[in-house]
Amino acid sequence: MFLRTLSPRLSLTFAALAGAALLAACGKAEEPAPAPAPTATPVAAACGKVTVANMNWQSAEVLAQIDAFILGKGYGCEVELVPGDTMPTLTSMMEKGEPDVAPEAWINAVRDPLDAAVKEGRLHYAAESLKDGGVEGWWIPKYVADANPGIKTIDDALKHPELFPAPEAKGKGAVHNCPSGWNCQITTGNAFKAWDAKKKGFVLVDTGSAAGLDGSIAKAYERKEGWLGYYWAPTSILGKYEMVKLDAGVPHDDAAWKACNSKTECDKPQKNDWASAEVFTVITDRFQKAGGPAVEYLAKRSWGNDTVNGLLAWMSDNQATGEDGARHFLKTQPEVWEAWVSKDVADKVRAALDAA
Template identity: 75%
Template sequence: MQSLSLISLTLISAAVLAACGQKADETPATAPAETAQACGKVTVASMNWQSAEVLASIDKIILSQGFGCEVEIVPGDTMPTLTSMMEKGQPDVAPEAWINAVREPLEAAVKEGKLHYAAHSLTDGGVEGWWIPKYVADANPDLKTIDDALKRPDLFPAPESKGKGAVHNCPSGWNCQITTDNAFKAWGAKDKNFVLLDTGSAAGLDGSIAKAYERKEGWLGYYWAPTSILGKYEMVKLDAGVPLDREAFDNCNAKACDNPTKTDWPRAEVITVVTDRFKNAGGPAYDYLAKRSWGNDTVNQLLAWMSDNQAAGDDGARHFLRNNEAIWSTWVSPEVAAKVKAAL
């Protein structure tokens, strides 16, 4: 009875396929290749800063709506998330991992096959340095390097030190406060009639840029990308004028140091990290993460919109996907793009 039933079912199936103009061994022409392998459950880390939060939300929408994954967003931060991925294999995806601070153990985990690098999340990497407003750069085309700017204290007046220029420091307690202080020493800014201005907090630093822009005044100081401020206020990064000396930066300029040297800031590598389980099980969903990458200008503009509209990651993700199809559609197939668009 069992063999007769199987034969009957086979004949019926063949007849149905034949009626549709297909052979029994052919895949239906309308079945997208992306559905050939089930994506399953995926945990995605949403780090506690704006660009990482919105990228995790973008991944959630595309993975769930485009690839049929069951996505769970979990809170994260650089060290605890990557440590958990190395030791426990969870979460599956860290969309925006700034790997410089944990490079050695992470490289070891990659060599062992526990973790894998997908795309560079930020094509430009994380960028640090000293910046000036674009209107100052446009009015003074000779200002290209840090040395050039330090020749003109008159362009960057210190608010409480008449006749002196000001370099705005990084927020108190951040490591970049140390690197900025050391850069101030290395470039001999004090001897060039500049003072190092303590901004106190991230809000204080951002506020000083906003205030300068509103008044069209000069501003010189430390900042980084990508950030919402650089999406709202167009700034120009000064060339260090010297290459990165990695040994000098790591052993002196990034620490309390009596004799810092002129060196460029290292560019942070920002990579999507995935577990071995997800790389093997994700199929086309992993291929998406291996392609998904965007530039700092795009991120800056999105973060500025989020800040102006007090938008969380999910709202920012939907705004990006609705208004930047030319960017994200290159990350996926036309079939997946159509599914995502329909879901929006």
């Protein structure tokens, strides 16, 4: 996938570290049920101190801030946010048992050692942070999809180069690629070859940077023009501009992906869907045992990409910090987060929001 340092580029840097795209691994991670907390233990006493990884991409940052607010104000935990990134955070948790919580852990690239740590009881999977998983593939604007209901798959789109005009190649269609240095630039280039897009009248457009890729979507929307290319979710762009992911028309073949589709030197890539990234909250055994009712919250706290996309779009439009985004979410979407907690905890969180 992307691996931004673990998000836009989450399947980039990660993929390089793991020897394949971040989303290379398939299969469902175990979700051991957290140990029930004794109801007689006072919430604050049961929770105590907890360290939460504040990872350095937007969706993980705002989720860490939401957790910090709810754990602190709702459960009486003494919360410390610590800087984090997927690989170093999970490695530290596996080797040192700290920090206590990784709110948004993209686990595919470290599945084997992480599953081993879970099996040994050193770490535990809590909620699936992103219930939809991390999603990547080729997308088109919704207005194009609505006007052309026959376009459902990548093959369908490639029959119509006239609907996706290349900015600098008259008469050609365009497939917009990832920025240079991201693993998704490799996988998109191989997909372009696998679907024989050149022979179908398309050129592969180098977007140059993350800003260039985002800007190409924004420009297409402003002009109501066609756009076809790689993107991923959850992101602020997909919260601001409604896009439709095209069906690859084939399943994900992990062996073929690792052998060729994710490699720079891939002579004969095959049509291959992108794997969905599994994204979990991971907690240490110490906190599993000491966190009390707060552990139950982390076992329930899960949200969908549409919710995250919308929140990230609001944050980008308002140049908001993760803390700003957390408060905005808690104030405006109680119907989402109140399902994660008891009424008593929800009352405490609302009171803290009103007092702020």
